[in-house]
Each structure stands twice: as C-alpha cells, then as structure tokens.
Amino acid sequence: MEDVYKKLAVQLDNTPGGFPETESGVELRILKRLFTPEEAELTLSLVMMPESVEVIAQRASKAPEDILPLLIEMGQKGLIIHVNRNGQDVFMFAQFVVGIWEYQVNRLTPELIKDFNEYVPHLMKTLERTKTQQLRVVPVTKSITTQLNIMDHEHLEKLIKTQSKILVAPCICRREHAMVGKGCGKMEEACLIFGSGAYIYESRGIGRTITQDEALEIVRKGVKQGLVPQPSNSVKPINICLCCDCCCQILSNIKKTEAPAKIVNSNYQAKVDQDQCTGCQMCEDICPMDAIEMNDTLVATVNMDRCIGCGLCVTVCEFDAIALHDKVATERWEPPQTIVDTYMNIAKEKGLF
Template sequence: MEKVYKDLARHLDNTPGGFPPTESGVELRILKQLFTPEQAQLALNLVMMPEPVEAIALRVGKPAETILPMLIEMGEKGLILHIRKPDGDTFMLLQFVVGIWEYQVDRLTQQLIKDFNEYVPYLMKAQEAHKTQQLRVVPVEKSINTQLNIMDHEHLENLVRSQSKILVAPCICRREHTMVGKGCGKMEESCLVFGGGAYIYESRGIGRTITADEAMDIVRKGAAQGLVAQPSNSVKPMNICLCCDCCCQILSNIKKTPSPARIVNSNFQASVDTDQCTGCQACEEICPMDAIAVTDGLAQVNKERCIGCGLCVTVCEFDAMSLADKQEMERWDPPRTLVDTYMKIAQEKGLF
C-alpha cells in the first residue's frame, strides 16, 4: 500500500507544479488523506493531457466501463480533472498546486490543514527554483498611471471584462487559516475563475457565477483590504487570486525570502516622490512584502522586496507614491496560454 503512494508522489513531482519528497514523509500523509489506494493506482495512469476513458483503460488493462465510475468520483473530489463535453468526457492528471489542493476547499479537515502547512515550505522551495511562476502580479487599477508601459494583459479590468464566464470561489488559504483559528478576517469569497475553469468549478458546486460588474466590485473591495491581485501566469489567465500576505501560502512564503522581487513575475515597482512624502507610514503599513520603510520622515522602497502590486499608491493621500516600469531587461512577458506556461516551467525543470 505504501508503494502506490510513493509512486504517485513521484508522478506528481514530475508535473510543472512539483511534489518534492521530504524526510518526514508528510507528502505521503497528504496523499493518503485524499486518495484511496485504488484511486492512487488509477491516477498513476493519467497524464497532464485530456484523454477519453478508453485510452486510459488501455494503460490500466481494465475495461473502460470498470474504471469510468472511479474516474468520475475522483473528478468530483478534485483529485483529477474531469472535462464534460458533448462529444465525450475526458480525464486528466492534476498537479498538486495549483490544482488538487485548490479543489479541496470544501473537503478540508484539521489534519489535512496541519499536514499541508508543514509541507508548503518544501513545495514553495521547489517552485522558486525556476524562473517562470504559476502566478504573476498585476497592479491594482487605482495605482496605474499614464506613464506606465502597461499592456492589456496587465490591466485588471481588461482581464475581467474580457471573460465570457466568471465564477467567484472561496479562497482556500483564508478558509484553512480560519478553520484553525488564524484567520485574518479579510473576505473569503475572492478567487475569480474564468471560462472552462468556471464551468468545472460550477459542476462541482464550488463558488457561484457572477457578472463582470460583480467581479470588479470584488476586485475593488480586495484592493481596499490590501489584497494582491495574482492572475495565472499567462496572457489569457484562467483565474485571478486576490491574496493576503498572512494566509496566502504563496505570498507568505515569498515574503520570508530576502528578495521577493526576484521570484515574483511582475513588471512594476513602487517609487517615492520625496518632495511630496510626509512620512505618514500608510504605504509602509499596507505593503505585503515589507518593502517600504519610513526613515527620517521619508518613505524608502527596497527594490529587492517590492513586487509591484500598487497597494501603496492606493493609500497615499499626498501623491507621493507611484508605480514605475522595471528596466527593459527585467520585464516579464507571460506565455500566451496556461498550457504554454506549464510547458515553460517543465522545460526549466528539465522535465523534457
């Protein structure tokens, strides 16, 4: 029984998101809580490409009608991706993060949360090892100025209003922290999911469908609460997460590093007009990366820590804070689609 979970862990580690081994074996404890041995064995026969049940059945060596009910059940539990189409359903392996974990928002237990929080540092260290990240940071709308060299895919409102279907789902990070008594009190309903992803969430009863206007209201409320906008790292994102630096497993772990700006894929950084700065500390208090410090009555930005979210600009009443473009050599051009993003990460990890 132990072997199938070790095999599945290696299988998931060969996905772009990774699933690195640990000395404690916490990653195996997580898998045992999510997968039965039979489900784990079946997941070993899936790849990160949608396939009909007949193709999977050939690899498994069992009739399609035998494994189909289990695949459907695994899809309903968010352990694999089940795509329903008029011309036939398909099934696909999910990576652990972003993927399996986010679909567990309604299946969390105290033990699963405990084990996941123990495992996150290992997971983040593996993800930080490559240049292309799964998420990127775009500035909040209120922080954008006419001098910025900003592209359409860096405009939050453009990203939202260009979507044909929008769903808002609970943030699993804030939910899990709330469940263990460490919640921050910021809004939980804050993960925007688009297009095909929205239909999949809807089919599983996670979240609710909303209009573009409702989505923008959530984005503005998030900015007011100091949440960082993180779309999936592609020109055409599948989702936008509104993240806090206390509960978000990605931001909170990046914050612990000495140079968050080197990890986060972003094209902007904050700048201070010292003639306008009054040293009020509003920017210092809202900065999610501790990138701003007020010294001798003036705000100063640590460029190694600033991720260009623009939250400091939204709270400055004296027009002293603004966003500036990174140097050309530091600019980030996201892949066109999420598939391209994962292919790029896989190449950087040497999986090809």
C-alpha cells in the first residue's frame, strides 16, 4: 500500500509542477488523504494527454467496464482530469499544482490544510528552479499608460473580453486560511477560469458561470482590495487568479525571498518621480512585495529586486508621483502561446526530457 503512493509521488514529481520528496514524508500523507490505494494504482496508468478508457484499461491490464466508474468518480473528486469530447469520455493525469490541489476547494479538511501548508515550502523550491513560471503578473488596468509597451495579452480587461466561457471559482488559498482562522477577509470568489477549464470546474460543481461584465467587476473589486492579477503564463490564458500576499501560497512565499522580481514573469516595474512624491505612504502600504519604502527625506523609493510590476501602487497615488515603466528589452518576458507550450518549457528547464 505504501509503495503505490511512493510511485504516484514520483510520477507527480515528473510533471512540470513537481512534487518533491521530503524527509518527513508529508507528501505521502497528502496523497493518502486524497487517494484510496485503488485510485492511486489506477492513476499510475494515466498520462498527461487525454485518452479513452480503452487505452487506459489496456495499460492497467483491466477491463474498460471495470475501471470506467472509478475514473469518472476520480474526475469528480479532482484527482484526475475527465472531459467529454464529442460524446466520448477521456481522462488524463493531473499535476499537483496547478491542478489537483486547486480542484480540492470544496473538499478541504483541517488535516489536509495542515499537511499542505507544511509542504508548500518544498513546492516553492521547485518553482524557483525554472525561469518559466506557471503564472505571470500583469498590471492592473488603472496603472496602464500610453507610454507603456503593452501587448493585448498583458492587458487585463482585454484578456477577459476575448473569453466566451467564464467561470468564477473560490480562491482555495483564502478559503483554506479562513477555515483555520487565518483568513484576511478579502473576496473569496476571485479565480476566473476560461474555456474548457470552466466546463471542467462546472461539471464538478465548483464555482459559477458569469458574464464578461461580471468578471470585469470582480477584477475591479479585487484591485480595490489590493489583489494582484496573475493569469496563466501564456498568450492565451486558461485562468486569471486575483491573489493576495498573505494567503496566496505562491505570492506569500515569493515575498519571503530577497528578490521576487527575479522569480516572477512580468514586464514592468514602478518608478517614483521624487519631485511629485509627498510621502503619503499609500504606495508603501499597498505594495504586496514590500518593494516600496520611504527614504530619509520621506520620499518613496522602489527596490527593483522586489517590484513585480503589478501597478497597485499607481492606483492609490493621488499625486501622479509613481508610474509603471517597461523593463529593458533584455529583461522582457514573452509568454508561450498556449498553456501546453508553457508546461513544455517548464519540463525542458527541469530536465524532464
């Protein structure tokens, strides 16, 4: 029984998101909370490409009719990905983050939350190993000026207006913090899921379908609360997360590093016009990465190693003293075209093939 979980952990670690081994074995405890031994065994026969039950059954040495109900149930639990294409059920292996964990938003328990929070620092080490990240940061709309060299895939509102199917789901990070008495009180409905991903969430009873206008209003509300927009790291994103620096497992752990700007994929950074700055400290208060502080003369200064270019500081400055600027050409980030390309890049950078 222990062996099947170890094999599953290795298979998860060989995905772009990773699933590293620990001395404490917390990663195995997480898998045991999520998967029965039978589910774990069957998951080992899946790959990260959608396949029919007949193909999976042949690999698993099982009869298709014997494993189909279990595969459907595992899809409902968010342990694997299950979609129906042209009337045919297909299934694929899911990585742990972003993937299995986010699908557990309605299945959280205090024990699972405790184990996950113990495991997060180990997952973050995997994140820091690659230049390509699963998410990127785009500036909030109010911080955009005509001087910025901004592309459509970096424009928050344009990203939303190109979507035909949008679902809003609860933020698993804020939900799990709230469940253990550590919530920040910021909006929970803050994850926008697009296209096929929205249909997958909908089929599992997670979130609700919304219009473009409703999505834009959620974004505006999130920005007022100081949430950072993080789309999936591709020209054609499959989601946009609105993240806080206190609960978001990615942002909060990046914040603990000395140079968040070197980890986050972003094309902009804030600069201060010292002649205009009044030292009101509003920008310092809202900065999610503690990138802004007051110097001896009470003028805001930006630590470029920490600024991730979200533009929240610009939204609270009443004196036009701070603005976003393009990074130099050699530091600009061009996201892959699709999320599949993103995962391929991460896999190559990790040496998985």
